[in-house]
Amino acid sequence: MRRSRRTLIALLAVFLIVSACGDDAAAPQAATDALPPATEAMNGELNALLPDDIRAAGAIKAGGPVTEIPAVYLEEDAVTRTGYMTDLVNAVGGLLGVEIEFTDMPFASLIPGLQRGSIDMTLTISDKNTHHEVLDFVDYLGNGLGILVAAGNPNGFDSLESLCGHTVAALAGSVAVGVVTEANESCADPMEIKQFPGISYAQLAVRSGQAEATFGPGATLGYVSANLEDGTVFEVAPGGPYTVQPDAFAFLKGNDELRDAVQAALQRLVDDGTAARILEKYGVDPGDLYNPIPINVTE
Amino acid sequence: MVAAVEITNVSKSYGDVEVLINASLVVEAGTTLGLIGPSGAGKSTLLRCINHLETIDSGTIKVHGEMVGYRREGNRLFELGHSEIARRRAGIEMVFQHFNLFPHMTAIENVMAGPVYVKGVGKGEARAVAMEHLRAVAVENRADFYPSELSGGQQQRVGIARALAMDPTVILLDEPTSSLDPALVGEVLDTMSELSGRGITMLVVTHAIGFARSSCDDVAIMVDGGIIEQGPPGDVLVNPKEERSRVFLRRVIG
Amino acid sequence: MKTAESLGSESSAPVFTEPRRYGRWASAAGVLLLSYLIAKSFYTNPFIEHSVIGEYLFHPVILGGVWVTITLAVTAMVLATVLGVILGLMSRSSNPVLTGINRAYIAFFRAVPLLVQILIWGNLSLFFQRLTLTIPFTSITLIDLDTNDVMTTFVAGALGLGLHQAARMSEVVRAGINSVGRGQFDAALSLGMQRRQVTFLVVLPQAMRVIVPPAGNEFISVLKATSLIFVIAGGDLLTNAQNIAATNLRVLELLTVASIWYLAMVAIATAGQRLLERRYSKGYSGDQTSTSPIRMAVQKVSAWLQR
Numbered sequence: 001m002r003r004s005r006r007t008l009i010a011l012l013a014v015f016l017i018v019s020a021c022g023d024d025a026a027a028p029q030a031a032t033d034a035l036p037p038a039t040e041a042m043n044g045e046l047n048a049l050l051p052d053d054i055r056a057a058g059a060i061k062a063g064g065p066v067t068e069i070p071a072v073y074l075e076e077d078a079v080t081r082t083g084y085m086t087d088l089v090n091a092v093g094g095l096l097g098v099e100i101e102f103t104d105m106p107f108a109s110l111i112p113g114l115q116r117g118s119i120d121m122t123l124t125i126s127d128k129n130t131h132h133e134v135l136d137f138v139d140y141l142g143n144g145l146g147i148l149v150a151a152g153n154p155n156g157f158d159s160l161e162s163l164c165g166h167t168v169a170a171l172a173g174s175v176a177v178g179v180v181t182e183a184n185e186s187c188a189d190p191m192e193i194k195q196f197p198g199i200s201y202a203q204l205a206v207r208s209g210q211a212e213a214t215f216g217p218g219a220t221l222g223y224v225s226a227n228l229e230d231g232t233v234f235e236v237a238p239g240g241p242y243t244v245q246p247d248a249f250a251f252l253k254g255n256d257e258l259r260d261a262v263q264a265a266l267q268r269l270v271d272d273g274t275a276a277r278i279l280e281k282y283g284v285d286p287g288d289l290y291n292p293i294p295i296n297v298t299e
Numbered sequence: 300m301v302a303a304v305e306i307t308n309v310s311k312s313y314g315d316v317e318v319l320i321n322a323s324l325v326v327e328a329g330t331t332l333g334l335i336g337p338s339g340a341g342k343s344t345l346l347r348c349i350n351h352l353e354t355i356d357s358g359t360i361k362v363h364g365e366m367v368g369y370r371r372e373g374n375r376l377f378e379l380g381h382s383e384i385a386r387r388r389a390g391i392e393m394v395f396q397h398f399n400l401f402p403h404m405t406a407i408e409n410v411m412a413g414p415v416y417v418k419g420v421g422k423g424e425a426r427a428v429a430m431e432h433l434r435a436v437a438v439e440n441r442a443d444f445y446p447s448e449l450s451g452g453q454q455q456r457v458g459i460a461r462a463l464a465m466d467p468t469v470i471l472l473d474e475p476t477s478s479l480d481p482a483l484v485g486e487v488l489d490t491m492s493e494l495s496g497r498g499i500t501m502l503v504v505t506h507a508i509g510f511a512r513s514s515c516d517d518v519a520i521m522v523d524g525g526i527i528e529q530g531p532p533g534d535v536l537v538n539p540k541e542e543r544s545r546v547f548l549r550r551v552i553g
Numbered sequence: 554m555k556t557a558e559s560l561g562s563e564s565s566a567p568v569f570t571e572p573r574r575y576g577r578w579a580s581a582a583g584v585l586l587l588s589y590l591i592a593k594s595f596y597t598n599p600f601i602e603h604s605v606i607g608e609y610l611f612h613p614v615i616l617g618g619v620w621v622t623i624t625l626a627v628t629a630m631v632l633a634t635v636l637g638v639i640l641g642l643m644s645r646s647s648n649p650v651l652t653g654i655n656r657a658y659i660a661f662f663r664a665v666p667l668l669v670q671i672l673i674w675g676n677l678s679l680f681f682q683r684l685t686l687t688i689p690f691t692s693i694t695l696i697d698l699d700t701n702d703v704m705t706t707f708v709a710g711a712l713g714l715g716l717h718q719a720a721r722m723s724e725v726v727r728a729g730i731n732s733v734g735r736g737q738f739d740a741a742l743s744l745g746m747q748r749r750q751v752t753f754l755v756v757l758p759q760a761m762r763v764i765v766p767p768a769g770n771e772f773i774s775v776l777k778a779t780s781l782i783f784v785i786a787g788g789d790l791l792t793n794a795q796n797i798a799a800t801n802l803r804v805l806e807l808l809t810v811a812s813i814w815y816l817a818m819v820a821i822a823t824a825g826q827r828l829l830e831r832r833y834s835k836g837y838s839g840d841q842t843s844t845s846p847i848r849m850a851v852q853k854v855s856a857w858l859q860r
Contacts, residue, residue, distance in 0.1 A: 108795055111804045115600045134802050169786065173799020194706075194786030195796055201672075201784055208676035209701045210785070350743055381748050388745045399740035403758045403836050413744040416754060445836035465744065 046268070047097040049261035054120065059099040060258070062089055062249075063113050064123035066104050067198050070223040070282040071247065072123055084219075084282045085123050085247065088140070088266075091274055095265040107173070114252045121262070126217075127246040128175055129298040136255070137248035138263045139297045140275065141219070142288045144241025145176050148214040148221040150206060151235050157213055158239035165189035169202040169211035175245040176215045199224065203234065213237070217245050219284045226283060246290075246297055259295065266293045301364040303328040303469055303500035304349060309358035310524075311344065318344050320524035321358070326502055326517070328363075328468075331495035333511035333532070334504045336521035337547055342504040343396075345521070346471050349502070350391045351384050362391055362469060389417065392462035396474040398454040400446040406457045407433060407442040413465045425464075432460040436490050452483030456490055463494075470494070472503040488514075508551055512536055520544045581846075605806040609797065610813065618793035619814050625710050625789065626776045632715030633775070634768070637722025642752065644727050655723065662720035668781050671713035675785030677704050706787040710779065718775055725767045729760030761833040769826030773819050790814055 047055065054060055064085075066074050071085040081102055093100040103119055111134070113119040127137040147157050157163060160180070164187035170177045172195040184191045194211055196202040199220055205211040214221065218241050225234040249266075251259045269275040270293060276286035290297065304326040311319040318341045326332045334342050347353040349360055351368035359366060359376075367387045369376045379387075400409050410429035414420040420428075433439040436456040438449075446454050455475055462470055475491065476484040488507060492514040495501050505511060511518050512532045519529040520539070527541045536552070539545050595601070609615055643655040662670070673680075678700040686696035733756050741751040780791035794811040798804040 107799055108804050108808070111802050112600070128800075130800065131802055172783075172792075172796045177796075178800065195792075196786050197783050201786075204672075204676055204679075205786065208679040209682075210676060210678070210704070347739075352739055352742060385742070385745050385747045388743060391743070393739070393743040395736060395740060397736055399734075399736035401737065401740070401755055401759075403833075405836070412754070413746075416750055417745040447836060461744070471743075 046095050046261065046265050049257070049264055050096060050098065051257040054098065054258060059101045060093060060121060061101045061103060061119045062121050062123055063103045063105045063110055063119035065106055067200065068124050069199060069220060070284070071219065084278055084284055087278045087281070088269070088275060089123060089249065091269055091278065092262055092265040095268055096261060120251070120255070120258060122250045125248070125250045126175055127248045127296065127298045132296055132299060134253060135250045136253050136259050137246070137250050137296050138259055138266060139246040139248040139290055139294050140266055140270070141247035141279070141284070142244045142290060143247050144218045144244050144288065145179060145215060146218040146221045146241055147237040147239070148203070148206065148216065148225060148234050149212070149237050151233055153235060153237055155212055157237040160242060161187070163191050163213060165191065166212045167192045167194060167210070169194050169196055169205045169214045171195070171199065171202060171216050172197055174216065175243065176217070179243045180215045203228070207233065223283055263293050263295060302326060303363060304502060305361045306345070306349070307359050309345070309348065309355050309360060311348065311353065311356050318524055319348070319355070322521070322525050324519055324526050324529065326500060328500050329498045330516040331501040331503065331514060332517040332519060333515035334502065334519050334521055335506070335508065335511055340521045341524045342521050343473050346473050346502065346504055349471055350388050350393060354378065367391070389465070390468045392465050392467040392470050394455070394458050394462050394470065394472040394475050396477050398446070398451070398458045398478070400454055400457060400461070402446050405443050405445055406438060406449065409446070409457055410461045410464045413461065417465070429460070429464055432464050433457070435463070436460045450483060451479045452486050455479065455487050459490055459494070467499065469500045469502070472501065472505070474504050474506065476505065476507055506551070508536070520547060522547060601805050601809070602803065605803045606809050609807060609810045614793050614797060615790065615810060615814070618788055618790035619818070621707070621788050622776060622779045622790045623818065625707060625714065625779045625782070626772065628711045629714035629718060629775055630772050632711065633718035633722045636715070636719035637726050640719060640723035641726025641730060644723065645730060659720045659723060662717050667713065667717050667778060668784060670717055671710060671781050672784050674709035674713045675704060675706065677709070706782055706785050709785055710782040710787055714775055714778060718771060721771055722768065725764055725771065726760070729764035730756055732763040733759045758833070762837065765826065765829045765833055769822065769829070773822055776818055776822065777815065
């Protein structure tokens with residue numbers, strides 16, 4: 001009898017330990033790289049728009065990967081975050097009077113992160129109308145898609161139709177994939193579409209000949225073609241821009257207060273020209289900025 | 300007449316340790332020689348050199364006039380290639396202290412292995428012959444059993460059958476009963492005695508002095524890496540010439 | 554004189570009875586309860602939409618991913634095993650050239666991360682634009698191929714996974730061969746067998762007993778490592794699931810779909826491993842009675858029903 005009592009106690013202990021463990025495997029690393037922007041001072045009016053818990057915490061938690069050149073990426077020291085999305089969101093934080101706490105997370109972790117509250121907003125999910133069941137987007141840049149090819153455009157691509165019968169690299173799960181898949185349906189000679197996890201892998205494929213073109217966001221393609229080895233490796237094919245894949249900050253649906261606060265701050269940055277300056281610094285055309293800043297523009 | 304096994308001045312060292320020191324031994328064809336001596340004298344090593352499981356440093360070993368592991372060019376001896384050595388091993392078979400049956404094969408498959416894979420005999424024919432050999436050592440009712448299902452004595456008898464299946468001219472037995480339960484030793488010794496009467500050359504390393512006395516044509520005593528006595532058992536065991544032989548025999552016989 | 558009501562019959566021998574294992578029943582109940590509670594907490598999680606899991610479980614893109622995962626893993630494992638046996642045998646050679654090749658191979662292919670290996674094979678044309686095989690000092694060309702035509706994602710993945718895995722399998726094979734006693738070599742050699750016969754007829758069959766369990770483990774690792782082909786736009790199960798999730802944002806649901814398929818594949822692989830283990834244990838005694846809880850439960854129930 002003593003043996004079974006000991007067994008029951010051991011089981012009970014195991015049970016208690018398991019249920020005491022929370023759902024988090026590991027807390028996200030909060031890299032506080034927010035720099036106080038030198039553009040705008042804290043605006044009390046905007047600060048009042050924030051939900052109480054964020055205002056009390058003094059910080060907005062933003063999640064996204066650090067491999068999206070030129071939107072969010074690391075400087076050469078491999079520590080400092082930079083990129084136009086980074087600078088924009090820091091400016092927003094400055095106006096709202098809070099810090100931005102960045103968390104480096106891959107795409108797959110972003111939605112679960114929003115759902116359990118470890119982040120308040122995402123930086124790199126583009127606005128897609130299929131997402132509107134789950135997310136609200138504050139859009140700021142009408143980023144048109146384009147075609148990136150090897151310097152000299154050997155295949156002479158100039159339109160989506162011209163890609164038929166060729167191998168096209170696109171970023172996995174992006175709007176670009178959907179667009180080029182749809183175009184493929186009207187191709188007599190079908191395209192082979194290869195989905196890569198990031199722009200660095202996609203452009204490697206074009207260089208090695210595994211793919212003949214990359215189809216993706218214009219800002220990224222423009223940056224790569226202009227900067228890689230002084231612009232000698234790639235060029236953007238003529239005939240763009242195609243469907244717009246808007247850059248936006250995304251929030252879990254129902255988070256209206258925070259969403260509206262960010263929208264208001266972004267509008268202020270567009271009005272006083274700060275947003276345009278930030279984009280120009282990274283070679284992105286400020287003419288694509290939305291004015292006024294919409295919500296869920298792809299509805 | 301060429302002797303079956305002729306060992307001449309063989310020496311071997313493992314690093315600094317000298318295991319065989321100018322050992323010489325002659326085994327006449329068709330006879331049974333018992334090799335006895337204290338542990339560590341080098342008896343097993345000498346046996347293993349005969350079929351080239353071990354190399355030698357100097358001297359020669361000839362089986363029916365031919366060297367197993369080496370060829371001679373003028374005054375130099377070169378070790379032969381593996382496939383040639385394998386061929387020369389064909390007429391020499393070995394029975395081991397720990398049986399060394401192939402555990403993933405049944406008893407009869409063990410006995411068939413040599414004829415089928417080395418001699419190229421067809422499986423049907425090999426099976427029939429193997430059955431005969433198993434019958435000769437009285438293990439035929441265990442033919443389809445695995446070694447793990449056999450007693451030690453049965454396993455060793457299968458080992459003897461496996462050696463016989465290759466129709467050898469020379470059989471080397473390395474302490475064949477040392478791992479056996481005393482109750483099972485007798486059946487194996489009986490099998491060996493019966494074999495020695497058949498005219499196969501047998502060289503047996505053994506601690507069973509009784510077997511040496513009753514079933515061997517010759518007995519040799521090996522001490523400290525060398526053969527110090529060789530002769531009929533009636534001479535060597537009763538009236539040894541060497542003092543070291545007397546010391547050894549006193550210990551084992553009393 | 555004992556009466557009829559007294560316990561036990563004086564004329565029969567005592568009967569062997571199985572002890573009532575109360576501890577076991579209690580712990581079994583505890584484990585089942587724990588499992589139920591964990592499953593329940595997953596099932597009632599408000600963030601997981603179960604209809605989506607059902608919708609995608611047999612989706613053609615997912616099924617395509619399963620097929621790629623299985624075929625890629627099997628191809629890589631076959632390559633790894635054949636190469637691993639060759640390398641393992643090399644490691645025991647007395648020829649220093651062979652042992653040197655073995656050591657260099659293992660050092661390189663075990664060290665470089667698998668992701669990097671796959672990336673290099675997939676983009677091999679950056680290094681070699683054409684793959685040619687010519688006879689030296691002549692102009693006879695045996696093979697001349699465009700690298701990109703040869704290096705499909707499947708070929709690149711199979712090479713990357715297979716060559717990396719061969720380094721690991723070589724060590725497994727080496728351990729297996731080492732486990733075969735010296736006496737087996739002696740017996741086979743003294744029968745007059747050539748060395749190749751000794752290896753394939755005597756040593757390897759015995760070594761398989763030691764090789765199969767860790768090899769089974771390695772296969773399961775390879776099944777999961779196939780997901781690394783995402784980096785060359787490969788379409789294995791996990792990559793396809795993640796790509797779907799990137800479009801519909803149903804991350805947890807799609808990952809659950811992928812996990813269900815991985816569980817199924819690994820269960821089948823494990824069953825196959827057990828079959829192989831049993832096949833190579835022929836002739837080895839030892840307690841072979843299995844204590845599988847399912848089999849014992851079935852036995853207990855059928856015994857109880859027959860009462």
